[in-house]
Amino acid sequence: MIRILICDDHGVMRKGLRLQLEQHSDFEVVGEAADGRKAVQLAGELQPGVVLMDIGMPNMNGIQACNQIVRDHPDTGVIILSMYSDEEYLLRALNAGARGYLMKECAEGELDQAVLAVAQGKSYFSPAIQTALREEYVRQLRQRGAEDSYELLTEREKEVLQLLAEGKSNKEAAVALDCAVNTVATHRMRLMQKLDLHSSAEIVLYAVRKRIIM
Amino acid sequence: MAFERKSVDAGRVALQHFIRDFLLICVEGGSLIVAALTTWRVALLNRRERQARERAEEAEREQHRLAMRVVAAQEEERKRISLELHDAVGQLASALGMELGRLESYVLAPPEQFHAKVAEVKEMNSEVVRALKEIASGLRPAMLDQLGLGAAVRSHAREFSRRTGVAAEVRLEGELEAVPEPHRTCIYRIVQEALNNCARHAGARRAVISLSGAQDSVSLTVEDDGAGFDVRKKSNNGLGLVGIAERVRDLSGNLKISSTPGKGTVLEVLLPMKEVPAAL
Numbered sequence: 001m002i003r004i005l006i007c008d009d010h011g012v013m014r015k016g017l018r019l020q021l022e023q024h025s026d027f028e029v030v031g032e033a034a035d036g037r038k039a040v041q042l043a044g045e046l047q048p049g050v051v052l053m054d055i056g057m058p059n060m061n062g063i064q065a066c067n068q069i070v071r072d073h074p075d076t077g078v079i080i081l082s083m084y085s086d087e088e089y090l091l092r093a094l095n096a097g098a099r100g101y102l103m104k105e106c107a108e109g110e111l112d113q114a115v116l117a118v119a120q121g122k123s124y125f126s127p128a129i130q131t132a133l134r135e136e137y138v139r140q141l142r143q144r145g146a147e148d149s150y151e152l153l154t155e156r157e158k159e160v161l162q163l164l165a166e167g168k169s170n171k172e173a174a175v176a177l178d179c180a181v182n183t184v185a186t187h188r189m190r191l192m193q194k195l196d197l198h199s200s201a202e203i204v205l206y207a208v209r210k211r212i213i214m
Numbered sequence: 215m216a217f218e219r220k221s222v223d224a225g226r227v228a229l230q231h232f233i234r235d236f237l238l239i240c241v242e243g244g245s246l247i248v249a250a251l252t253t254w255r256v257a258l259l260n261r262r263e264r265q266a267r268e269r270a271e272e273a274e275r276e277q278h279r280l281a282m283r284v285v286a287a288q289e290e291e292r293k294r295i296s297l298e299l300h301d302a303v304g305q306l307a308s309a310l311g312m313e314l315g316r317l318e319s320y321v322l323a324p325p326e327q328f329h330a331k332v333a334e335v336k337e338m339n340s341e342v343v344r345a346l347k348e349i350a351s352g353l354r355p356a357m358l359d360q361l362g363l364g365a366a367v368r369s370h371a372r373e374f375s376r377r378t379g380v381a382a383e384v385r386l387e388g389e390l391e392a393v394p395e396p397h398r399t400c401i402y403r404i405v406q407e408a409l410n411n412c413a414r415h416a417g418a419r420r421a422v423i424s425l426s427g428a429q430d431s432v433s434l435t436v437e438d439d440g441a442g443f444d445v446r447k448k449s450n451n452g453l454g455l456v457g458i459a460e461r462v463r464d465l466s467g468n469l470k471i472s473s474t475p476g477k478g479t480v481l482e483v484l485l486p487m488k489e490v491p492a493a494l
Binding site: 055056061063083084086087088089091092105136139140143144 | 340343347357361369372376381
């Protein structure tokens with residue numbers, strides 16, 4: 001059973017989400033919060049496996065609430081529910097430790113899939129935001145007359161990129177690739193240099209843009 | 215002896231008379247000169263006062279003209295928003311309502327037809343949401359309040375670039391998430407206005423926006439490679455620039471615009487801030 005907490009300041013939205021989630025036999029909605037502070041409190045009390053989190057809420061917004069929940073309960077997966085496909089939002093959500101980003105307009109069709117993925121420790125990003133990010137990325141490359149630097153990566157670096165983007169630590173990536181942690185760290189440094197990335201969140205953002213992860 | 219004394223006395227009297235007369239003349243003449251000077255001075259002061267008054271009146275008229283332009287622009291803006299709401303959102307929502315009504319008649323139709331119809335209605339709803347989001351974010355981006363100044367400026371520059379084809383580079387430095395209201399809005403609106411000018415008047419190909427946040431101030435520079443203009447010419451200071459100057463003045467900030475025809479424009483703003491709490 002996957003235990004779910006719903007956080008949104010609009011009652012209609014909470015109701016819609018609850019109705020849909022309850023149709024799935026493996027999902028149980030354990031609580032609802034209408035603001036960020038309540039969300040943090042309920043996440044502590046109820047220990048849900050997955051939190052659905054709206055961004056624009058009174059008393060601490062969803063990004064800040066996500067940050068606190070992930071910090072205090074690393075096993076809880078947070079899915080950000082958003083109206084916006086702007087990469088600034090995704091970047092901030094990733095920085096706050098969210099593992100999923102779901103466009104509200106796609107919620108109906110993708111909700112089950114997103115909850116299942118995040119409950120299993122994977123990540124989920126709406127294809128709509130992937131498309132938006134991808135188009136913007138291509139436009140910027142064209143405008144700058146730059147080439148996509150992905151092809152500059154070695155095969156090993158591509159593998160490391162994928163593992164890191166999936167949320168694995170250097171250590172976990174080392175185990176998966178059967179090599180030393182230091183080797184992973186070196187690959188990581190090189191690929192960040194080549195792709196001009198500066199944080200873990202930017203690695204994930206890049207991977208989403210390139211459709212390296214879903 | 216007596217005669218001598220008499221003649222000396224007479225001489226003394228004459229001298230005394232002369233001195234008295236001389237002094238009188240001097241005093242009268244002096245009075246005349248002083249009077250003339252005073253009259254002249256009063257006239258001068260009057261003229262200056264009149265000129266000052268005229269200048270003040272002219273300034274007042276200018277301010278009134280500007281205020282009227284602001285009012286007109288505001289009305290124009292309202293008209294535009296109303297039209298957009300009515301045309302884009304209103305029409306779409308009405309159409310959506312009609313489609314929902316028609317959906318009822320599909321209740322006995324074959325499932326594929328019913329599902330196709332539902333998909334159509336959903337797509338229409340997405341259109342309504344898209345239109346609303348576009349209008350709302352044009353008025354004031356939610357991002358400015360939710361993610362702060364840096365993210366909002368970066369996002370606006372990207373959107374601007376996409377729309378106009380002008381390359382817009384954003385350089386962020388220091389603490390920008392903590393920039394409080396109304397400084398946040400002020401800087402954001404100036405970036406909007408400056409970029410608009412780049413594309414609309416300057417025909418720039420490239421703009422660089424540098425934004426830097428410190429503990430007690432936030433500074434902005436917008437630089438473009440466009441046509442530039444003569445800063446001294448009053449007619450060049452359109453409503454947009456006047457608006458920028460007013461916003462900056464209201465926050466006791468500093469605004470500097472340097473531009474030469476043919477050599478691009480640099481706009482610099484520095485806004486002082488009181489010490490702000492650490493988090494947004």
